[in-house]
Amino acid sequence: KSYNVAIMGATGAVGQQMKEQLEKRNFPVKNIVFLASSRSAGQEITFKGKTYTVQEAVPESFENVDIALFSAGGSISEKFAPEAVKRGAVVIDNTSAFRMDKEVPLVVPEVNKEDIRLHKGIIANPNCSTIQMVCALQPLKEQYGLSKIVVSTYQAVSGAGVNAINELKSQSADFDNAQNAEASVLPVKSADRHYPIAFNAIPQIDQFTDNGYTYEEMKMINETKKIMHDDTLSVAATCVRLPVVTGHSESVYVELEGVPTVAEVKQSIANAPGVELMDDPSNQVYPMPLMAAGKDEVFVGRIRQDLDNPQGFHLWVVSDNLVKGAALNSVQIAEALVEEQIV
Ligand code: A2P
Structure with a gap:
């Protein structure tokens, strides 16, 4: 059996990656439609050797569509x-629009694949930083129990879209003018003030909420609890944008309920699906975003036991934010729908 698929936001950073994942993983596509705004309608996209024209999205675009992958903004x-x-499609949505909706499953297949069965038409794909963190921590939760997470992120600009990548590239050409570089995209397109990202670190991703945390930080906090089905889990996050094009990095501190050794934590992570242990400090082996870009896996290294709390562990987690953080996870959800015959 094969399926009619639509990609909404097909010209964007994530949309392009969605197309590539469908091709690479040989998803059973019968027909595919590429949707975007009127600005890019008419552009051509090649899928499996055939050329398609990008169409302006209208409600009727979804007639006869079985699976719609959305990544065009909330x-x-x-x-x-x-x-x-309404037209019978299952939507897999990469934006934050429905993630915390009680009716909408929020799914990372390595963690809570079975939640897809609860869908009422929409399945949400979590925030990129959340996905890679829960993939790395799920094996520890299963084996040792998880009580607390404190995470700081080092996030790439591609998470903010094609315009942010272009802005980093143009600012990077001129170090002498770094402080006065023109900026109009980061930290948030809709914000009052913009700062250059080249040669910089911006401790704001998305707007601020009333409690002093940003929306990005609150996404990591709330989504982690929802995906892991644990409201009592303690989670704190600080999210920072760096001048990296693709690949998010995270310094994660966790407190477990058990007291494993570092070797046991490493073994647990090495055995986890979708996760690759990359931890050999004596040979300077640890994950970095430049090397993780374009790869499917979540890479984990720098695993250390806390020096004061034997239940505390420090990890460095890196993954391609456009791949596992977005497009791959969405396509894996689509594959799970096919596997479970619920599409
Ligand atoms: P377009 O190329 O026509 O602007 P990114 O996150 O990389 O900036 O990509 C955003 C994606 O969402 C693009 O594919 C963009 O298409 C699409 N998009 C933005 N606004 C709309 C809209 N009003 N209707 C449909 N697609 C949109």
């Missing part, structure tokens, strides 16, 4: 996802 999802569902 407001677009709010507007078009219900239209797609």
